[in-house]
Amino acid sequence: MGRDDHESRASGDGVTYTQGWDAAQVGFGPGIRNLIEEELVPDRAVVVRTGTYVVDPPFFGNGDIGRVAVCGAVNELAVTGAEPRHVALGIVLEAGLPLELVRRLTASVRTAAAEAGVAIAAVDTQVVRAGEADRVFVTATAFGVLGGGPPLDLHTVRPGDRIVVTGPLGSHAAHLVSLRDGLGYEHHVPSDCAPLAGLMRTVGADLRHARTVVAGGLAEVLRQCAAGRGLTLRVDEAALPVRHEARVALGARGLAPLDAACAGCLCLFVPPDRTGRVLAALRAHPHGRRAAVVGAVTADPVGDVEFLAYDGQLRARAVPFGSVPERLL
Structure with missing residues (x-):
C-alpha cells in the first residue's frame, strides 16, 4: 500500500x-x-x-x-x-x-x-x-x-422518588475489557455508546433530576447524588439490568457492573406518580428498551447508598481504592 x-x-x-x-x-x-x-x-x-x-x-x-x-x-x-x-x-x-x-x-x-x-x-x-x-x-x-421545562436540579429530588436506569449497566466497560484482555465477549456485548438527547427529550418534563452513568458506574453516580442531596438512596441489586456476557467479562477483571463505565446509560430520578409514564416512553425508544426501576429515595438524611442484596439483606457497599480499571472511557 x-x-x-x-x-x-x-x-x-x-x-x-x-x-x-x-x-x-x-x-x-x-x-x-x-x-x-x-x-x-x-x-x-x-x-x-x-x-x-x-x-x-x-x-x-x-x-x-x-x-x-x-x-x-x-x-x-x-x-x-x-x-x-x-x-x-x-x-x-x-x-x-x-x-x-x-x-x-x-x-x-x-x-x-x-x-x-x-x-x-x-x-x-x-x-x-x-x-x-x-x-x-x-x-x-x-x-x-x-428549553422551557423545569430545571433538573438535584435539590428537587424528594423522598419516594424512583431511581430509573435507561439501559443495561457496564456494557461499554465490558466491551473494552474484553478487547484488551482477549476474552472474546466483545462480539456478544457491544459498547452502548449513543447520543441520548432524543431520549431525554421524550421524558425530560417528567423528571426531577438526571445524570449520565460514566466512569465509576452507577455506584459513583448514586454516591454523588446521595451526598449532594443529603438523602439515602436504596437500590435493589436484583433489579439492575445487566447483560450476562457483560457480567462475565467484568467478573474476569474483578469488576462489578455497578462500578463499570457506560457510554449510553442515564440515571433518572422520577416522581412515583410519573414512573409508569416515563418507563413506557423510555421503552418505546431504541436507547431505552431495557429501562428499569432499580431503587428509590428514602427520607433518611444520612446521605448514603443502601443496597438490597439478593438474599434480602440491606448492606452498605464500599469500593476499594484503585479497584476500578482506568481509562474505561
Missing part, C-alpha cells in the same frame, strides 16, 4: 500532511461565528459542557473515541435539560497514526453528530511525537439552549 494508506495525516512537528486528506474535505461546519450569532444572544440561556476523552483502545468494535467524545459531551448537556445544538472538538493525534484511522475517526464524528442532531462548530487538531499519546485523545465541548 502507498503513503496515503499507511502514514499519519500529521508529522511529529505539528505540520499536517494534505496528501490524501484535507481538513476542508471533512465537512465540518457551520463554524464558531454562526454559533455565536445564532445561540449566544442575550435572550437565550446557553449551557456549555466539556470533557476530555481517553479510551483504551481508542478504536473498538462498534465505535471509537470520536463517537464516545461527541456522545459524551451531548449527553452531559442533555441531562441538564438543555437542547444540544453544537459541538466543538480538540483532537490530539500521535504521529504515525494510520490515515485510515484518521478517516474512520472523522467519519465517526460526523455520524455521531448527525445522530445527536448537532452541528460540529469547530475542530482543532494538534500532533505530538510518537509515544507521547496513545494514538488519539479528544476534548469535546457541547453548546445548547435551555
